[in-house]
Amino acid sequence: MAFTNIIMKGTHLGEFEELVLLIVGILNGDAYGISILTEIEEKTGRKVTVSTIHTALYRLEEKEYVTSQVGGASKARGGRSKRLYEITSAGRQALEISRDVRENLWNLMPGK
Amino acid sequence: MSSTPRTPPKWIDQLLEWLIRDYFLDEILGDLNEWYDLNADKTRFILNIKYFLVAIRSLKRYRLKTTQNILLYLIDMSIFNNNFRVGMRSILKNRLFSSINLIGLTTALTAALFIYAYVLHETSYHSFHPKADSIFRIINHYKPDGSLSRSTTSPLVPSLLNEFPGSAEYARFGQDPVYVNIEEASFYEGNFYWADSTLFTIFDLEFLYGSKQNALNAPNKIVLTEEVSTKYFGEGVNPVGKIVEVKVYDGNQVLSMQVDGVLKKMPSNQDFPFEVLGSISNALDMYKQFENSWSFSWLHTYALIEDPNDFERINAGTVDMLEKHLGAEMASEMELIFQPLKETHLYSQDIRGARNDGNIKYVIAIGAIGIFILLIASINYINMMTARLYRRGKEVGIRKFNGASKPQLIKLFLTESGIVVFTSGIVAFSLAWLMWEPFTVFVSKEIPMSLLVSKNIALSYLVAMITLVILAGGYPAWILSRLDMLKMIRGVHEKLSRVQLRRVLVVLQFGISAFLILCTMVIWNQVSYMSNKSLGFNKEQLVVVQLESKDLQAQIDVIKGAMSNVSGVLSIASSGESLPSEMNNTWGIEWAPEKRMPIDVVTIDPQYFETIETKILNGNNLTLPFKSDSARSIVINESAVDAMNLDEPVGKTVNLGGRNRRIVGVVQDFHYQSLQTKTEPVAYMIGTPGHRISADNLIVRIKPSEVSSTIGQMEEVWDSFSRNEVFNFKFVDETYQNSYESETRFLQLLGAFAVLSILVACIGLFGMVVFITDERSKELSIRKVLGAGVHNIVMLVSKEFTMLVLIGFVIALPLGILVSENWLERFPYRTEISILIIVAAAGISLLIAWLTIGFNTVKTALSNPVKFLRNE
Numbered sequence: 001m002a003f004t005n006i007i008m009k010g011t012h013l014g015e016f017e018e019l020v021l022l023i024v025g026i027l028n029g030d031a032y033g034i035s036i037l038t039e040i041e042e043k044t045g046r047k048v049t050v051s052t053i054h055t056a057l058y059r060l061e062e063k064e065y066v067t068s069q070v071g072g073a074s075k076a077r078g079g080r081s082k083r084l085y086e087i088t089s090a091g092r093q094a095l096e097i098s099r100d101v102r103e104n105l106w107n108l109m110p111g112k
Numbered sequence: 113m114s115s116t117p118r119t120p121p122k123w124i125d126q127l128l129e130w131l132i133r134d135y136f137l138d139e140i141l142g143d144l145n146e147w148y149d150l151n152a153d154k155t156r157f158i159l160n161i162k163y164f165l166v167a168i169r170s171l172k173r174y175r176l177k178t179t180q181n182i183l184l185y186l187i188d189m190s191i192f193n194n195n196f197r198v199g200m201r202s203i204l205k206n207r208l209f210s211s212i213n214l215i216g217l218t219t220a221l222t223a224a225l226f227i228y229a230y231v232l233h234e235t236s237y238h239s240f241h242p243k244a245d246s247i248f249r250i251i252n253h254y255k256p257d258g259s260l261s262r263s264t265t266s267p268l269v270p271s272l273l274n275e276f277p278g279s280a281e282y283a284r285f286g287q288d289p290v291y292v293n294i295e296e297a298s299f300y301e302g303n304f305y306w307a308d309s310t311l312f313t314i315f316d317l318e319f320l321y322g323s324k325q326n327a328l329n330a331p332n333k334i335v336l337t338e339e340v341s342t343k344y345f346g347e348g349v350n351p352v353g354k355i356v357e358v359k360v361y362d363g364n365q366v367l368s369m370q371v372d373g374v375l376k377k378m379p380s381n382q383d384f385p386f387e388v389l390g391s392i393s394n395a396l397d398m399y400k401q402f403e404n405s406w407s408f409s410w411l412h413t414y415a416l417i418e419d420p421n422d423f424e425r426i427n428a429g430t431v432d433m434l435e436k437h438l439g440a441e442m443a444s445e446m447e448l449i450f451q452p453l454k455e456t457h458l459y460s461q462d463i464r465g466a467r468n469d470g471n472i473k474y475v476i477a478i479g480a481i482g483i484f485i486l487l488i489a490s491i492n493y494i495n496m497m498t499a500r501l502y503r504r505g506k507e508v509g510i511r512k513f514n515g516a517s518k519p520q521l522i523k524l525f526l527t528e529s530g531i532v533v534f535t536s537g538i539v540a541f542s543l544a545w546l547m548w549e550p551f552t553v554f555v556s557k558e559i560p561m562s563l564l565v566s567k568n569i570a571l572s573y574l575v576a577m578i579t580l581v582i583l584a585g586g587y588p589a590w591i592l593s594r595l596d597m598l599k600m601i602r603g604v605h606e607k608l609s610r611v612q613l614r615r616v617l618v619v620l621q622f623g624i625s626a627f628l629i630l631c632t633m634v635i636w637n638q639v640s641y642m643s644n645k646s647l648g649f650n651k652e653q654l655v656v657v658q659l660e661s662k663d664l665q666a667q668i669d670v671i672k673g674a675m676s677n678v679s680g681v682l683s684i685a686s687s688g689e690s691l692p693s694e695m696n697n698t699w700g701i702e703w704a705p706e707k708r709m710p711i712d713v714v715t716i717d718p719q720y721f722e723t724i725e726t727k728i729l730n731g732n733n734l735t736l737p738f739k740s741d742s743a744r745s746i747v748i749n750e751s752a753v754d755a756m757n758l759d760e761p762v763g764k765t766v767n768l769g770g771r772n773r774r775i776v777g778v779v780q781d782f783h784y785q786s787l788q789t790k791t792e793p794v795a796y797m798i799g800t801p802g803h804r805i806s807a808d809n810l811i812v813r814i815k816p817s818e819v820s821s822t823i824g825q826m827e828e829v830w831d832s833f834s835r836n837e838v839f840n841f842k843f844v845d846e847t848y849q850n851s852y853e854s855e856t857r858f859l860q861l862l863g864a865f866a867v868l869s870i871l872v873a874c875i876g877l878f879g880m881v882v883f884i885t886d887e888r889s890k891e892l893s894i895r896k897v898l899g900a901g902v903h904n905i906v907m908l909v910s911k912e913f914t915m916l917v918l919i920g921f922v923i924a925l926p927l928g929i930l931v932s933e934n935w936l937e938r939f940p941y942r943t944e945i946s947i948l949i950i951v952a953a954a955g956i957s958l959l960i961a962w963l964t965i966g967f968n969t970v971k972t973a974l975s976n977p978v979k980f981l982r983n984e
Contacts, residue, residue: 033143034150050143051170054136058174073142076149078119080142 065091199528220489221540227482237457248450263409279422306395322373363398380558492876493584529585622920628866630928648782650725680822686807688715715799731762731777752793786851790940893977
């Protein structure tokens, strides 16, 4: 199948990573550890810890699906600055491929 | 989000800060904090635990700093820590005081490390055996004279096994000097012991070659120590299975024995004397005559009793057992004592023949000195700090004024003392490390260096340093933080100048030093008294030659005759006892009906008294049998005359050893043993070869100018008689000196540590004097301008310290006398603590103090007064 060529070795998108990547996209410039955490809890009802999200973000950044920059601090953060994440075009493409794969597979599912 | 967020536990954040790389730190910590804040409505305790767990999970390897980075971070933290900076600044500003503190503390800590290692080593004897707590040495207690002996009889262990079956294991070993012949070579083994095979199950003795399973379990087997094996067969050779010839003199047998194994070198904290072990079954067979003898003691017996109930039963039951074998009358005089194995090293001074150098009193004394030295050093530190109080007072006042809280001030001082103490601590540790070798040589013990890094020492060292920090930093901090800040800023310090503690501490320091000086001098006096006191005979140029072999003993008169022809031999005699004598034979003497006592018996020849140069006070010397009935003649010493209370001893007939004998002479009491033992009643008589008490030593007086050539010629004579026995000789004066080894070594240790403690005290005193002369420099300069001479100024400053040192001495004196008296008590021939010693000790204390004070005061007194008066 054609799309398999695009997925390079080591850039496979895990299930949780995909979720985080989607949230980063949704939050559109306001994505950092805690906002992602609350968003996931709100939208999916899943309980996750901060460190899992950090790990996922780190992997995504390594795969160049997200970029990050240092953002503002707040009192609740103990005066420490945020790291804000943004989805890259490669990230968006990876999400699209992932969605396409799924859709293709759904199309192959025999009807009821 | 609340406006004043609750913050998570600081230490967790701190931990993450130390460990996580900067790149991730803000993100992770910020998010974690925010998360904590989000969940702030939950129970604090549970939340904190959750926070900790989450924080731990964020410690991923890729986020961690390298070790190097962590170290750098810690250094950064401490350097930029304000307390550290201020502390360092104050230390560097007062270079002189800081170096005095550092030198004093380093010396004290090094000494303390050595002392602690020594004490640990001494108290750890035999503890490496896994079952050490259940092992006991059986001690024979003879009640009438209270004597203790570690020798037991042949039938003891069989009876114990018979009486209390299955509840204990026993291991015996008995000394028997032998010659070991390997091919052409012959080795004298003084430390050959017959031993039970159970020795290897009771004790943890590791084998280099062979195995402990069947070692010594049958006759004609031997086990060697590593050292002896190397001597016999060379390094790295496995001798198991080889046959050696063992010549036993007492048993008059030659045995072919097979090497069963080689023992690994034993740890240095044990004092088993054996070098070669032979199957005890050989000995039990050879000395069958002692099989049922309850009077001949020759075996060291160790018991392993693991069940405390069994121990109680056996310990209580030995009374009945002895009664069964000895009869009620004799048994009532005897007692078996079970001495715990771990106590055998330090608590055996009173046990006869126990030639170990351990003594719990010495260990306690050395340990106490260690604490003294640390005490003196911390006093130095406290003194310096309090002395400088009012200089620091201004600083502290301003700090207080600016809002520094008490805990902050205390922290500041603790940091400062922490820097000093830990720097000294590290230097002292390195010094101890470097000087370990000389130290072990000095105490002549192979104390393993691994002890230095053992948990025990490391922990105590840390605790000692922290205590020092708190003691030395805490006290000045406590005083300063309590004082009125306004007065401090204005420089009013009447409250401070009244601080008397400083004086008390100087008194204490010099009291301790004077105490150590006094004790050292008393011990030195006693030891030199013992080595120099006239023994009642002339021990110089006197040589003892021992004849181990029964063959040679039979020819002793012939050998003596041949040796007397050697030109350098002034005179020669034979004797049943060496010098110093062990007095192995004690008989009963009855001088009037129902008047009996034990007396030591020595076989000699007519030349004996003349050779050792002692005097016959009364009557005649012994003569050879053919001239009169001298086989029945005896000479007794003064102690015997006193003990029997005889007015006219010469000519009296007494019953000695079941025979009537006539006293023909009285010899003066001479010290046939070292001065640690009292001279007991002794009877001398002429003997013929072939008895237990027969002469087996030649005592030779040699011309001082021809010592080595004479000994060479004597050896030639010896070789013409002996087949392969080694010519074995000892100088009497050396042997006597060696018996004071334990005292001499203690004196060395005590002396060295006393010098160290005095040194540390002097370092402190020096600092104090420097400080005082500095403080009073203006006053002294004005005095000088007004015409005071150098001696006036020196007197002025020294007066106070002289008083303090003298008060210290006066306090130390009674204590020193008490302790020294206690030590001197156990010597039958002892010195008294004379006024001379006391004056000398006081003189030394004062002299040392004056020398320390003098240098600086004279310097101040000589300096140009303008120097101090110019700037106001």
